[in-house]
Amino acid sequence: MLLDIRDLNIVYRMRNKAIYAVNNVNFSLEKGKSLGIIGESGSGKSTLAMAILKMHNLKNTEVTGQIIFEGRDLLALDEKQFKEYRWTRIAAVFQKSMNNLSPVHKIGTHFEDIYRVHEPDISSSEIRERVYALFHMVNLSPRVYTCYPHELSGGMLQRVSIALSLIFHPTLLIMDESTTALDVITQGQILEEIKELEKVVDVTRIMITHDLFVVATACQQILVLYAGDMMEYGDVRDVLNHPMHPYTKALIASFPSLRGEKREVHSIPGTLPDLSVKTRGCAFYDRCRAHREICRQEKPVVCQTGGLHTVCCHLYGKIRETDVKEGVNR
Amino acid sequence: MSSIFSRLISALSINRRLRSGCILLLCVVLVVIFAGAIAPYDPYKLGDDLMVRPGVGNHFLGTTAMGQDVFSMIIYGSRTSLSIGIVSALISGVIGTLIGAAAGYFRGKFDIVISEIINIFLMIPTFFLILIIVALFGSSMLNVMLVIGLTSWPSNARMMRVQALSIKERTFVKSAVAMGESGWRILFKYIIPNGIFPVVANTTMGVASAILTEASLSFLGLGDPNVVSWGQMIFDGKQYITSAWWISTFAGLAIMFIVIIFYMIGDGLNEALNPKLRRIR
């Protein structure tokens, strides 16, 4: 097991209230089985990703639960111990990564800095060579090496961030909406390259995206989040072809099609609930077409419906209550 | 604006050097405020005991050739040093920030002229310039403050200009322009608040060097003769250094102490707030 997340809860404490961004999330990741995370905007996907790299400011964020990476609980490690994981073993392209490039330094300098920290006696020309190889992987021209961040386009910055994350061939690579600013051709090429890399070195991805197509082609497993709660989890094929949770169903139904009839893009009526109040029942209750009374009263329990496929909904809750425990920690 | 303070406060809690510097500075400030209550004697009063050794009588640090109590002089001298240091650093910080930000943001001819001025200032030895000006215009405390402030802004301006150049390219500045915000408002609301941290750190260091400059001026006899200052004490004690070492020595130690405090704060701020040193991710 590469990564095992158990009962993860993340709460942002703000001036006068708390935001429950991630609630009781459980999932596990095997080597080579990349995971796609989808969910509505603001449902806690980036928060979850940041927790794996321990990027939260612990002064106003509570992270509880366990994040077990290769047998060690990352949350229990202190900053010094975690250093050997960050960037070398677990790397990430965050949604805001491209803003973190220092505006007064050239792109090449960023790479040099990182190399120098981890391999102090590497020569400049060697760095340059390796960076060019990385650039080639993400389809950037070598010209970028001497550019400042503001001279690049959004998509180019995003590719620079991807290249930065690939420097040390991490075991776990988190990509938080890191292909949103890329056109489909470039995106396809990069995904191909990364899959190619996976064959050579062990890289497992967690991809957060709004593009179901990316999940469908590049991931083996999928996790659906809504308002910080897990809705559905399973093999991509199972979930996309036979979605069970009403939210997943609605999400897939609203995906627009490119060819064929031009049709209205459907939205799911309603909005994400206020995350600062802890709901008693199901978070999706007021937008769910199939909701019942019990959905408002009780949190649905996780139930396993064969194989990996688990769903968190009262519609299925009755089926196999005995498996609940197992289902959680699979 | 409040986030500037919150950033400063978070910097305080992370950086140990900054924190101890601030605590020490607080002590000094208390001394400055309550100088009257702490000092056992009036530092301007010429007493009867001349050149008393430290610890003899009621003179904790001894007395000068004129019979002034050294300890009281040092307590009162902190007022001079601190006010000259802070006021002149503030003058140089404000001028440097405004000029540097405007040059970096508006560019054009103004920027060319300013850059040249900055280069010239950084090349000429400013201390001699200060010396000449003070010699010409007299050495009242106000003059000294102004002169130090007006000659040391270029380093701040250079720093702010670089910041302005890079912040100008950030999307939030562009989006403010696209909303129709006026140039000056952008300068004051977007460029300066987001780029001021290195200047703040530099200005804090500037306090230390201003204190040193003032001391050197006084040491050369160009200090304000009407106030007690540490540099003046060293100057006065210089001729008795073999017979009454304590006059100069304690003043020198005081200068060292306060300069170190400001270096600690400035360095700590630099480390905590400088984006270059911040972790990339």
Place this chain on the structure above:
Amino acid sequence: MTELTTLLEVKNLKKWYPCRRKNRLFSPGKEWVKAVDGIDLTVNSGEVVGIIGESGCGKSTLARMLIGLEQPTTGEIRYNGRLSTDLIRDDKKGFHRIAQTVFQNPFDTFTPNDRIGSLLMRPLKMHNIGSDSAERRELCLSALEEGGLIPAADFLNRYPHELSGGQLQRISILRSLLLNPAFMVVDEPISMLDVSVRADILAMLLVLCRQKGTGIMFISHDISVIRYVSDRVAVMYLGRIVETGRTDDIILHPRHPYTEALLSNCSTIDPDDQTEVIRIEGEPPSPVGTGPGCFFAERCPKASAHCWRAYPSVTKAGESHEVSCFIYQREQR
């Protein structure tokens, strides 16, 4: 639909950035990054024009020029027949009410020191919309609610770094919409929104466009969204437009080889979809030292010797469908 009037007209617009080189000593002569290299385009009022194209092909640069953030190297931009430089000179503030934008990067669009409330209310105050701050606050609250940011009052009190990407993106769109501009260029405004929220935001943009006659230039990489919102589409490649036409013409019958490749790469989640993906190979394209031939020639699967020699001129490929490719020039002859 109201009668179409030309709102924006762009003629031969270019933006060349000077190129930084390693050895200026040994290779004299200036080199340029030709970010935008001669664009002609019109946008009518009440119309949505979609812009698609490879990452780095100059879409955002075009957008920045249109709203006056960057000076074009050459070329002219006219709003309702008047040059944008004149408009800016006469009334800078007024110009920004005509042309508004939504920036590509929502995380950097807002200054980190201000709360969302003051960020939203500031432009209103500047342009004298709403009589007092209470009224402006109401306007902002209802805008936020419309954008699905609930509870709205709570969002007004937050700092930008406390929001998710999609939430910032929505706020950025809402802020521009509050000014009721006559023309908007939106640069990947919905890239961080999920499909269902996306639909609401697109609906808001379309309402503005259809009811108030705002012209919208919609830049996106998501071609299914472009198909849904836009009336016309322009396809860009390395700073030039290679194909324009009505949306369905382009998406169902692409002519230019680049458009064909681009469209074949967009699959759907539909397992029955059988479109064959056209791979394009070759070095990553660079806007430095382009030409003299067709910019796409080195990666084009259909390139012939001719394509390396000259840049193809614009050819009509149907009613209001134009393409710059030699294949169609030959056909026409």
